[in-house]
Amino acid sequence: MSGDDAAIRNLVTRLAQLADGGDLDEYVDLFTADARWEMPGANLEGRESLRAGAVERRAAGNVGPGSNTRHVITTQVVTVDGDRAFSDAYWQFWVNTASEPSVALMGIYRDRLVRTDRGWKLAQRTISYG
Structure with missing residues (x-):
């Protein structure tokens, strides 16, 4: 496994951990400034929109501290170009x-990432269920 492969796997895992209860500044910093988030019922663009979506999910008690939820990442393939x-x-x-x-939901994350001067960042996430 290359260093890039490991860094990308760690980024995807860290996003899951932070969604369940971590710091939102650290969470949104893992995305590019113009990142896109696409899933059934929600299409977001940019860090501020991503932050607002996370705040909304936490306020509803769907995720975040005290929600007793866990995002679990399993089978993963990374391709670096x-x-x-x-x-x-x-x-x-x-x-x-x-x-x-x-398990309440499951599906696939299809992520596009870019290397920046601050390491790998998530540029686009497309989420599907099933």
């Missing part, structure tokens, strides 16, 4: 992790 990279990863969204854990 110079300063661009692609990652496809299966994900599971677990709820009630402190009492009766169960």
Whole structure:
């Protein structure tokens, strides 16, 4: 595994961890300034929009501190092409992790990443269910 491959896998994993309860500044810093987030029912663009979406999900109790949720990244393939990279990863969204854990959703993250002067950043995430 190359250093780039490991860095990208760590970035995808860190996003999942921060979604479940980490610092939102650190979370949005993992994206490019013009990043796109596409999923059924939500299309976001730019860090401020991504932050607002995360704040909204936390306010609803869907994720974040005290929500007892976990985003789990499983089977992942990373392809690096110079300063661009692609990652496809299966994900599971677990709820009630402190009492009766169960999988509420699962699907695929299709990510496009770019190398920046501050390391790899997520430029686009397309989320599908199933």
